[in-house]
Amino acid sequence: VWGSTYLAIKLAIVSIPPFLMGGARSMIAGTLLLGGLRLRGVPSPPLAQWRNAALIGFLMVTLANGAVVWAQGTIPSSLAALGVATTPLWVALATGFLEGWPRPLEWLGLAIGFGGVVLLNGDGALRATPFAALLLLMAQLSWGAGTILNRRVDLPHGPMASATQMLTGGTMLFVVGLLSGERLTALPTATSLAALAYLVVFGSIIAFSAFNFLIRNVSPALATSNAYVNPLVAVLLGVGLGGERLGHTTTVAMLVILAGVALVLLAHDRTRH
Numbered sequence: 001v002w003g004s005t006y007l008a009i010k011l012a013i014v015s016i017p018p019f020l021m022g023g024a025r026s027m028i029a030g031t032l033l034l035g036g037l038r039l040r041g042v043p044s045p046p047l048a049q050w051r052n053a054a055l056i057g058f059l060m061v062t063l064a065n066g067a068v069v070w071a072q073g074t075i076p077s078s079l080a081a082l083g084v085a086t087t088p089l090w091v092a093l094a095t096g097f098l099e100g101w102p103r104p105l106e107w108l109g110l111a112i113g114f115g116g117v118v119l120l121n122g123d124g125a126l127r128a129t130p131f132a133a134l135l136l137l138m139a140q141l142s143w144g145a146g147t148i149l150n151r152r153v154d155l156p157h158g159p160m161a162s163a164t165q166m167l168t169g170g171t172m173l174f175v176v177g178l179l180s181g182e183r184l185t186a187l188p189t190a191t192s193l194a195a196l197a198y199l200v201v202f203g204s205i206i207a208f209s210a211f212n213f214l215i216r217n218v219s220p221a222l223a224t225s226n227a228y229v230n231p232l233v234a235v236l237l238g239v240g241l242g243g244e245r246l247g248h249t250t251t252v253a254m255l256v257i258l259a260g261v262a263l264v265l266l267a268h269d270r271t272r273h
Contacts, residue, residue: 003233005203006077011195015188019177022069026170029204033163045156053164059146061169067139071132081234085117088224090144105267106221113228113260119253162209
């Protein structure tokens with residue numbers, strides 16, 4: 001699902017300014033999820049947990065997602081997915097210093113997956129857009145920091161953590177859009193609104209909540225390995241829906257990526273048993 005959100009973002013920002021779109025996406029998703037949980041009788045988190053959620057929301061939604069959304073105004077969606085694909089390596093390094101280094105099989109899987117991502121960028125297009133590349137690097141570091149904190153600070157239980165993070169982070173991103181001068185000058189197109197709705201339901205409520213569950217229940221290497229699959233999905237969607245061509249190098253790269261993620265999964269499975 002997250003691999004498909006890069007194409008959805010590209011469609012959404014055609015008629016909605018990027019920061020306003022990204023902020024509205026997370027604000028709406030957080031509000032809907034929070035409202036649903038409160039209707040089910042889940043209590044509102046205490047102020048301290050709201051504060052911790054706001055910090056992670058700032059790192060993962062305002063900074064990381066905001067940078068990706070802005071960058072997609074200048075680069076293809078598949079390239080944006082590629083740009084954030086080194087996140088598992090940053091997380092693995094940070095986790096190594098704080099919690100313990102990944103197992104040898106996980107390191108091998110991370111290295112192979114990263115090699116496949118490098119193959120996907122065989123044309124060097126990301127190097128041709130240095131500012132977008134810088135923003136994507138910032139997104140990786142910010143997302144990695146948020147991922148580590150997610151495991152170490154006191155947060156609301158279960159989906160409530162996702163709701164509070166999205167609501168606070170989205171609100172801050174929306175304010176960034178207003179302060180930067182973004183405004184809706186015309187009604188968004190039906191395509192942009194449909195893409196925004198897809199991002200709210202699938203990209204935020206479902207996928208972000210799934211990630212929050214994983215980061216608290218499995219190894220960071222496994223939880224962040226989705227970043228290797230995202231470019232694969234983005235490329236396939238580009239071929240299927242965007243008329244792009246799938247070359248031999250891309251095919252090999254996708255097989256390498258899948259092999260790397262499979263090794264990370266295997267390492268986790270061995271540990272569990």
